[in-house]
Amino acid sequence: MALSSTRRLVTMSTVWFQQEIVIKPKKRGCHLITNEIERVDGFSSVKIGLCHVLLKHTSASLSLNENWDPDVR
Numbered sequence: 587m588a589l590s591s592t593r594r595l596v597t598m599s600t601v602w603f604q605q606e607i608v609i610k611p612k613k614r615g616c617h618l619i620t621n622e623i624e625r626v627d628g629f630s631s632v633k634i635g636l637c638h639v640l641l642k643h644t645s646a647s648l649s650l651n652e653n654w655d656p657d658v659r
Contacts (some may be wrong), residue, residue: 607626
């Protein structure tokens, strides 16, 4: 009995995508901005990648969470 292996060559290209978005001002507190990020043109076509986020504000902070479980929000 002979074993055979199939190899598939996957060609991947590097695509850079950059866009600046402005989120409307909100009151103090924690706010989900997932919907605003997902509305960026071209974002839905990305299946896997790395996201760099720059927050251009002197007194704000950014917390990235998995957000899988609604109870964690």
